[in-house]
Amino acid sequence: YKEDPKFPENFMWGASSAAWQVEGGVAEGGRTPAMIDINSTKKKPYADNSIAADHFHRYKEDVALMAECGFSSYRFSLSWSRIIPHSDGKVNPEGIKFYNGLIDELIKNNITPIVTIYHYDLPVWVYEELGGWRSRKTIDAFEHLCKVCFENFGDRVKYWLSLNEQNMQICYGHWLGTSVGCTDWEREKWDINHIMNLCHAKAVIRCHEMVEGGKIGPVPGYVPIYPKTCNPGDQIAAMNAEELTQKIWNDTYVYGEYSNFVKKYWETHDIHPDIRPEDLELMKKAKIDFISVNCYRSNTAYESKIDSERQEYGLNKFGIKGQMQWPNVPGEYALCTNPYVEYTDWDWEIDPQAMRYSLRYLWNHYRLPMMITENGFGANETKDADGQVHDTARIEFLRDQIYQVGLAIEDGCEVIAYNPWSFTDLLSTGNGIKKRYGLVYIDTTDDELVNCKDVSELSMKRIKKDSYYWYSKLIKSNGKDW
Ligand code: BG6
Structure with a gap:
């Protein structure tokens, strides 16, 4: 690697997590259950989220490790049911205290907090008492959550x-639990999506009103879609896939309105989401400050006229089928593997140029600053005989990806932060802690997490992986020491 590309002076380097995947302590500090807790208990033989990485008890130790690594940012999420545990809307002082502790610890260590308001963990009370994502009552409850967060943390948290x-919550509704309670998901998901758009809009508007100097953006999961061949039909299929898996969302965030493409799609599929004139006004008012990009991989699409065609990916090394692949949309596109890239243990494309492509694409379309809030390498890892974790493949992955971020910056894209997934190992969405992403190893296994009576029985020791040391050198040199 050459010294170039250059990263801006104030570029933020850190890592990322989400409350339910890292905290544990699910029944402590006044937190009530979230739907994802229930969903995660079904994903046997992998561990549920009751202990996760035990960050709830060890956040100070974790922040100290971040500081030692040289972090200037940390992206994490707030657990809704830790902050507002019941439908009476009362704020849980213990929840506020926990997040105040974390935020203060970060700031003390010169680490900028980047805070996600909602990361898949809908409280059970919102589902049971309000009707969850299918109900407009959830918009008010979400707005209340936003106000509580901005009021309590907005003095120190400026990136929201x-x-x-x-x-992903709409495209993978079954996987991520968004579809719970729905009987006609293909139709209902567009209502849910609209409700989420209104929640997003409320968050943006309230943030600007309440947080002095506050900036806020959405977090699309961005997956570039390449055409399988230069057959024009494949190109159109790739564009269709792009529209139906991401552009619908990104256009809405940026322009505050639904695209003609999606309106036409609804019309031809006889879908009629409940969209009211006042909703559209609200969406228009919500002007985002940046786009926060989660980018791991790429996909490849081809033209498919066969309605019943289904993508066959077979089993991965662990005998698991259908790893988080986008579903095909008959008549619009089908997806296939890409012979030009390698795949992870979990069959995700290893495609560094997808990062440059994504940043270029989003910049060209929307001209908004971007921060990377997820990117990473999920692998099956264990300690070596020396007790250390020599994750050479992760170093290679991150190096290649970060290099492409640098190239995108040289291409003219405005990128302000890089926060890969994840700091410590944590629970993956469906494969427990076995699918490890961390720069720091958590010394436990799914078996231990499932079988122990209490976290006190477990080591949960933090072991810095080789990638931690490598990343530390890189970020301390602001991207010069590869
Ligand atoms: C992102 C999510 O899409 O991908 C994270 O925001 C998730 O919550 C990450 O953990 C990696 O996916 P997985 O399925 O490997 O955990």
């Missing part, structure tokens, strides 16, 4: 993220 990967 609204909803994590709304596009």
Whole structure:
């Protein structure tokens, strides 16, 4: 690697997490259950989220490790049911205290907090008593959450993220639990999506009103889609896939309105979401400050005229089928593997140029500053005989990805932060702690997490992986020491 590309002087380097995947302590400090807790208990043989990485008890130790690594930012999410545990809307002082502790610890260590308001963990009370994402009552409850967060943390938190990967929550509704309670998901998901858009809009508007100097953006899960061949039909299929998996969301965030493409799609599929004139006014008012990009991989699409065609990915190394692949949309596109890239243990494309592509694409379309809030390498890792974790493949992955971020910056994209997933190992969305992403190893396994009576029985020791040391050198040199 050459010294170039250059990163801006005030570039923020850190890492990322989400409350339910890292905190644990699910029944402590006044937190009530979230729907994802229930969803995660079903994903046997992997651990549920009751202990996760035990960050709830060890956040000070974790922040100390971040500081030692040289972090200037840390992106994490707030647990809604820790802050507002019941439908009476009362604020839980213990929840506020926990997040105040974390935020203060970060600031003390010169680490800028980047805070996601919602990352997949809908409180059970919102589902049971309000009707969850299917109900407009949830918009008020979400707005109340936003106000509580801005009021309590807005003096120190200036970077806010609204909803994590709304596009994934809709495209993978079954996987991520968004579809719970729905009987006709293909139709209902567009109402849910609209409600989420209104929640996002409320968050943006309230943030600007309440947080002095506050900036806020959405967090799309961005996956570039390449055409399989230069057959024009494949190109159109790739554009269709792009529209239906991401552009619908990104256009709405930026322009505050639904695109003609999606309106036409609804019309031809006889879908009629409940969209009211006042909703559209609200969406228009919500002007975002940046786009927060989660980018891990790429996809490849081809023209498929066969309605029943379904993508076959087979089993991965662990005998798991259908790893988070986008579903095909008959008549619009089908997806396939890409012979030009390698794949992770979990069959995700290893495609560094997808990062440059994504940043270029989003910059060209929207001209908004971007921060990377997720990017990473999920792998099956264990300690070596020397007790250390030599994660050479992760170093290679991150190096290649960061290099492409640098190239995108040289291309003219405005990128302000890089926060890969994740700081410590944590629970993956569906594969427990076995699918490890961390720069720091958590000394436990799914078996231990499932079988222990209490976290006190477990080591949960933090072991810096080789990638931690490598990343530390890189970020302390602001991207010069590869
Ligand atoms: C992102 C999510 O899409 O991908 C995270 O925001 C998630 O919550 C990450 O953990 C990696 O996906 P997975 O399925 O490997 O955990």
